[in-house]
Amino acid sequence: MSTENMTTCWDKLDQLGAEVSKNLNLRKAFADDPARFDRFQVALDDLFVDYSKNLITDDVMAALRELAKAAQVESWRDRMFAGDRINVTENRAVLHTALRNLDGDPVMVDGHDIMPDIKDVLARMKAFAARIHTGDWKGHTGKAITDVVNIGIGGSDLGPVMVNEALRPYHIDGIRCHFVSNVDGAHIVDTLKDLDAETTLFIIASKTFTTDETLTNAYSARDWLIGLLKDEAAVAKHFVAVSTALDKVAAFGIDTDNAFGFWDWVGGRYSLWSAIGLPIILAVGYDKFEELLRGAQAMDNHFQTAPIDQNIPVTLALIGVWYRNILGASSQAILPYDQHLSRLPAYLQQADMESNGKSVTRDGKPIFYETGPIIWGEPGTNGQHAFYQLIHQGTELIPVDFIVAANALHPLANHHDKLVANCFAQAEALMRGKTEAEVRDELSGTNLTPAEIDVLAPQKVFAGNKPSNMILYKQLDPFTLGRLVAMYEHKIFVQGIIWNVNSYDQWGVELGKQLAKELLPMVQATQSGDARDASTAGLIKQLQALRG
Numbered sequence: 001m002s003t004e005n006m007t008t009c010w011d012k013l014d015q016l017g018a019e020v021s022k023n024l025n026l027r028k029a030f031a032d033d034p035a036r037f038d039r040f041q042v043a044l045d046d047l048f049v050d051y052s053k054n055l056i057t058d059d060v061m062a063a064l065r066e067l068a069k070a071a072q073v074e075s076w077r078d079r080m081f082a083g084d085r086i087n088v089t090e091n092r093a094v095l096h097t098a099l100r101n102l103d104g105d106p107v108m109v110d111g112h113d114i115m116p117d118i119k120d121v122l123a124r125m126k127a128f129a130a131r132i133h134t135g136d137w138k139g140h141t142g143k144a145i146t147d148v149v150n151i152g153i154g155g156s157d158l159g160p161v162m163v164n165e166a167l168r169p170y171h172i173d174g175i176r177c178h179f180v181s182n183v184d185g186a187h188i189v190d191t192l193k194d195l196d197a198e199t200t201l202f203i204i205a206s207k208t209f210t211t212d213e214t215l216t217n218a219y220s221a222r223d224w225l226i227g228l229l230k231d232e233a234a235v236a237k238h239f240v241a242v243s244t245a246l247d248k249v250a251a252f253g254i255d256t257d258n259a260f261g262f263w264d265w266v267g268g269r270y271s272l273w274s275a276i277g278l279p280i281i282l283a284v285g286y287d288k289f290e291e292l293l294r295g296a297q298a299m300d301n302h303f304q305t306a307p308i309d310q311n312i313p314v315t316l317a318l319i320g321v322w323y324r325n326i327l328g329a330s331s332q333a334i335l336p337y338d339q340h341l342s343r344l345p346a347y348l349q350q351a352d353m354e355s356n357g358k359s360v361t362r363d364g365k366p367i368f369y370e371t372g373p374i375i376w377g378e379p380g381t382n383g384q385h386a387f388y389q390l391i392h393q394g395t396e397l398i399p400v401d402f403i404v405a406a407n408a409l410h411p412l413a414n415h416h417d418k419l420v421a422n423c424f425a426q427a428e429a430l431m432r433g434k435t436e437a438e439v440r441d442e443l444s445g446t447n448l449t450p451a452e453i454d455v456l457a458p459q460k461v462f463a464g465n466k467p468s469n470m471i472l473y474k475q476l477d478p479f480t481l482g483r484l485v486a487m488y489e490h491k492i493f494v495q496g497i498i499w500n501v502n503s504y505d506q507w508g509v510e511l512g513k514q515l516a517k518e519l520l521p522m523v524q525a526t527q528s529g530d531a532r533d534a535s536t537a538g539l540i541k542q543l544q545a546l547r548g
């Protein structure tokens with residue numbers, strides 16, 4: 001990318017930012033321009049994105065698209081899909097897109113077509129899931145499996161958790177999936193409390209098979225099982241693994257015939273499409289998993305072929321850059337009006353913040369501009385009764401993604417109508433606000449005194465001009481969920497290119513892991529903590545005192 005072109009683009013955007021901050025009033029912009037909604041929208045079939053309620057003008061969008069061109073987003077995109085090693089710090093390709101390239105061209109890594117390997121693992125997962133679902137796979141005592149416990153953390157947990165919650169209406173009867181991630185023993189103890197060892201299957205999911213939390217939980221699960229079934233041989237029928245490190249799987253004691261592999265070109269937070277998706281297949285069946293992959297593939301095709309001005313991930317990414325770098329927003333709210341998407345914000349926290357929470361460039365130079373925003377959110381309407389106050393009347397600029405389905409997958413149509421009305425109402429309220437004149441007009445009909453009105457009126461003013469995207473689709477089926485998740489993956493990719501960071505490493509998680517290892521013997525009181533900094537040493541002493 002040419003730094004000079006980028007600088008010219010940023011200068012132009014800065015200038016537009018000053019103009020927009022001063023002059024753009026969204027309520028007026030809609031009143032003055034009846035075509036605003038028609039102009040600021042992008043779609044992929046029924047997946048529709050209204051971005052007209054953003055603090056943008058045609059000039060802003062044009063300048064942002066110039067920025068995308070200057071950053072060579074399209075050629076980086078093509079390099080990613082082609083298997084170039086764009087994860088430079090780990091010298092790896094980034095090919096989660098190949099995992100859903102179900103009927104596409106061969107994808108080559110080091111001269112080897114990876115598509116047959118991908119299809120082979122899919123076929124093995126399909127056959128395994130069929131054995132579980134039909135009861136053909138028996139536990140150690142000859143009973144069929146009723147409960148599956150996925151033990152994993154981060155990317156080996158959040159994706160399947162989010163998808164299994166999102167696809168709850170598609171769950172197969174007779175199989176319950178549970179997820180244990182936290183090293184806090186409460187997580188596994190609470191989960192296992194109501195389970196029957198004879199009918200429980202554990203999936204140990206870890207890309208590296210070295211993650212301490214996962215191995216600690218895996219060993220506790222093993223102890224629990226052997227303790228109840230009184231036979232070490234039981235492990236063979238109750239433990240399977242998902243990993244890129246099949247040698248370590250074998251060392252743990254799981255037969256590699258019962259292991260499902262994936263590859264180093266799949267990033268942990270991009271891995272739900274790989275064997276990491278096994279709990280999804282067990283929960284909803286292989287065919288629904290394939291629909292999920294096909295949805296992601298549809299978004300991949302769109303991302304690769306739609307022109308920049310009609311490209312959903314590119315558009316969302318550019319609008320995010322506009323808020324982050326020009327208008328000074330530090331966070332992005334993800335507000336799905338869908339109870340089944342309750343884990344989407346947590347999933348996107350890892351996807352986005354672990355990818356773009358960086359402060360050096362791909363080639364190791366310090367960065368002097370803002371990169372990834374804080375991602376947060378909760379489903380509506382619950383959030384309305386909690387934190388929306390701050391979005392409407394607080395001092396932060398918080399761009400919002402509203403996400404909602406036109407149709408519910410449950411029979412309570414009146415609930416869904418209210419849900420959608422609330423979702424649209426929030427987007428409208430944020431945009432239009434309520435002026436002091438409007439508030440005073442309302443209060444004039446009450447029996448408040450003029451002095452009381454003077455105090456109350458400013459409290460009831462909504463500044464408005466608060467931005468949001470509305471992401472609307474027919475229904476939350478596996479295909480749509482696949483499109484939605486891939487849309488965010490590619491949004492994150494585009495932003496990473498513009499910010500010149502490597503979105504596919506995560507060195508920022510290492511220091512804490514290293515220090516936890518050092519501190520463990522001090523917490524266990526087998527080593528003195530006195531040499532640590534005064535606060536840490538003091539905390540260790542205080543801990544020992546409290547333990548008596």
Ligand SMILES: O=P(O)(O)OC[C@H]1O[C@](O)(CO)[C@@H](O)[C@@H]1O
Pocket residue numbers: 153154155156205206207208209210211214268269354506509
């Ligand atoms: O699948 P693994 O290797 O156990 O790693 C789990 C998670 O840990 C991380 O490395 C961060 O701690 C994530 O990137 C990853 O998803």
